[in-house]
Amino acid sequence: MVNSEQNNIVFYNSSPLGRLGGAGIYIHIPFCKQACHYCDFHFSTSLKKKEEMVLALAKEIELRSKSITHHPSPITESIETIYFGGGTPSILEISDLKFLIDEVYRNYKVVENPEITVEANPDDLSNEIIRQLADSPVNRLSIGIQSFFEDDLQLMNRAHNAEEAKKCLEIATQHFDNISIDLIYGIPNMSNEKWLENIQTALSFGIPHISSYALTVEPKTALHTFIQKGIIPQPDDEVAAAHFQILVDKLSENGFIHYELSNFGKEHYFSKNNSSYWLGKKYIGIGPSAHSYDGQNRGWNVSNNALYIKSIQENKLPIETETLTKTDRYNEYIMTGLRTIWGVSLERVEREFGERYLLYLLDQSKKYIQSEHLVLTGDKLTTTKKGKFLSDGIASDLFLLNLE
Template structure:
């Protein structure tokens, strides 16, 4: 199994918390889409004997692309790679792009949105898109304004009312730990999401990344700092509420109903190979990690000259062990002791067990069927625990 990730580096406006690569100018959108299509062609030999099972449009805001632009990129994948029957093809989208209305702001009814959106969803399905990942983040106006999202709370609800009529496989993003958002407000966010029968929810703690507007606001005391203790509480409120509603907490930040786990993201966590297309996109083939230049102009220029603007790092056995421990602890599948011994050697297995015993004694980890898992108590701390299980790279 392999996946192709396509990064669309454009947004209508900059969210205050985001440090991903994007541009709010769409002037070079056409050129960049052509470059994406060409990079897909240039890298076809990397997956000669591997079947592509997932195509993922991430960003940025992929829903800013036209249907013709999306079709071009999907067709290029099919032309140049072996694609499985019925691959998972995901489009990340913002609510304001999916309601598909050009009426004056707030002057429309749900029926009008339904009529004008129907063609949009039909077009998506016609080119093979079968999964939507919608960036809701919150159903509260105060949260959305703090984050500088392009949509408002009403648009978030209208979008889901219509999208769920046309797509079965939908995921939404929600953010917890937002300054000023109470636990009661967070529970209301979850309840609203559940009311739309969404089968998959990705939820992340708000993090303060350097050089973002949010970091600047906090430094200037314009916005309160993130409260880690409250974020911890809201994580457990989320976990308890979703599990009680039939969701499986299959990865630290992801909850899905049976049959609706993200195939794309699950492949990442299980160490499957993937190609990242587009500026700033990352790739992995099992032994090497690569990343494209984080600049639209430099990316386009290189591709036009038939050059791949990519830096490549060959991972040592220790690097690969550390990555497996990090990703494995975040998932319900855990870290397989047999796999560690088979892939990295007995020395790594013995080291892992020795380091893990400290956390087992603290009831943060446990071993079941030769797999190391985090306990409910340790789940929110899994990344920190994983770092303590890392082996220092002395090679």
Template sequence: MKEIKILSENLLYGIADNSSPSGRPGGAAGLYIHIPFCKQACHYCDFHFSTSLKKKGKLVEMLCRELVLRKNELNSPEIQTIYFGGGTPSLLEADELQQIFETIYANYKIAENPEITLEANPDDLTQEKLKMLKASEINRLSIGVQSFFEDDLKLMNRAHNSEEALKSIKLAKSYFDNISIDLIYGIPGMSAERWQRNIEISLELGVPHISSYALTVEPNTALQKFIEKGKIKQVDDEAAKFHFEILVETLTGNGFEHYEFSNFGKPGYFSENNTAYWLGKPYLGIGPAAHSYDGNSRKWNISNNPLYIKALEKDKIPQETETLSLSDKYNEYVMTRLRTKFGVELAEVSSKFGEDYKAHFVELAKPLQKGNLLQEKNGIYHITSKGKFLSDGIAADLFFLE
């Protein structure tokens, strides 16, 4: 069963839902700020960014203008999560970060004690940078470690080395309690022993949240070209599956809850931002390539920094819009929920989509249950341990195709 690529942690979908596992009031929304700059290009990355920082100040100015222009777009009483993604948001200077926050707080109602996350690369997290971030509104860091081993980092063309990966986390813990790290498995040449050691190092460092992804070969990336030329070995799906099994067993055996396919958290440290996406909360995406969702439609900004700046200088939002059909909403509900601990609830399917969709789901679920890929308890369907690595493909088998 073929895995279907999820666009990004920050580009998710779904239906508006008034429940909140974090205990926050229903109806709250999220802000996603895309910072499209990096020091250098990772070989596997196909997200939108530029390695030229010349227009960074101007782009931050236009981010703020977009925030003002779209301040009434969300039909929500308040913002409960703010997420700086990229790109590399840790490239922002103190004055740039302050400019963005001043604009947000002047134009949006922010919940009490919001979760505010900034993605950071280890090589940026000096003591000076961490002091600056601590003095800002940021209260959660997501550190893009990917691996603690030099060979892996060189293969991926990461800007940091293994020593910086370790040092950044140790330093960050002096300033932040809520820290997540990213790890990548299935890297060509990565043994099971090396992957196990990556996880063990993370545990020794006392990180309370880990997001972990299989290395994928995206079209038109340097990684694809190197594999085609034989400079790098092809990604081994069976090795990646074994790495995933090691990941789940090790982390769940050490007090982490596997609350979404790629995410593991200690109690009290689940990502509120990501959980809101998976539960279909509305969110506003600001910046080039950023996506937004309001419950009925999805919008995405142009993936071009100069054109984005040019449009915003004229007070125009350079974006496209897709209105979701009922089937689109159902399919995305199924995909996101099956990736999470929450599962697909038949009563919810019935209330949101109608009895025909409920009957459709139940009928298509039967062979997956017989194959021990899907299980049902009290009207809630979850992926089994056997089916975990195929979760997106299983979801696709349950889609409603018009």
């Protein structure tokens, strides 16, 4: 059994403190075996530049630790989380993952027992690979199951099949304590009964964390094209809402805490990496298309593998940046806060943004409190069970266009 560090998030007045002042590093691995029909993330199905990319990622880790001429600013806080996302990080060799983790340790202060997560697809997780991962510094797996049904996986053009989905969890749970899986609901022609069976199958493996998302039709994806041509029916919002409620009820019955709109964890198993985003902590994004945030500025790398590698080889950071206005930061806080169990703190709104923002928030939220989509308890404004599925829409109605 891997020596896995649980996510020790401390709660105080309904807020997770974790280690104050910590930061995270996200490393984007822009390769996939094949393109999922619904995905609009940046990736390539060609692995020709994989070795060059790994070296470029390592060099960016070093460059970002030393540069003082760019925004977002270099991170001086200790690193609490290292997250390999994608794309498909499990497409790399274990030695590549270790090499990049070593580069983080070489260039940054890292806390004792950081959360180190690797996103993985079931078809990559053989018995031997899982054993090697368990012997590495990696202590958390995030596995892209999406569904345990063959027809769903084929519709989404996933690289794995239903048997591989179950087999990898049988093996992974023997070696890792801290595992999250992804599931997608609202898939066309998926009945409530079928969705419930998906959830029950996941629960049968004793997984302590589940991230679940409604199937979303993004522009310029294969799914969007198939729907336009009438090959696949348009996902139904009412079906997705029903699936969401089934998910919430079933996971609640089984001891999961619904701590963010799309995330459910057993106690001590919340994603520390994701929680840091929602709580406004700093993070560095390494790799093409990766985003960074230092509390005031946001940056994003070029979404082109060849241009990214060329720039890094020339010791240039291929990053564009923007400085967030006070209104931008207020809107982001409202959006992320209402998605979580920690809600929006009125005291924080007044302290960080001023009385005008607070009065605007209180005025705009009245109708949602009256309709029982929001509830104000003491200092905290949170979504109710009724309002949770609609939290993004409610948040957008509380946004300010400009108050500066």
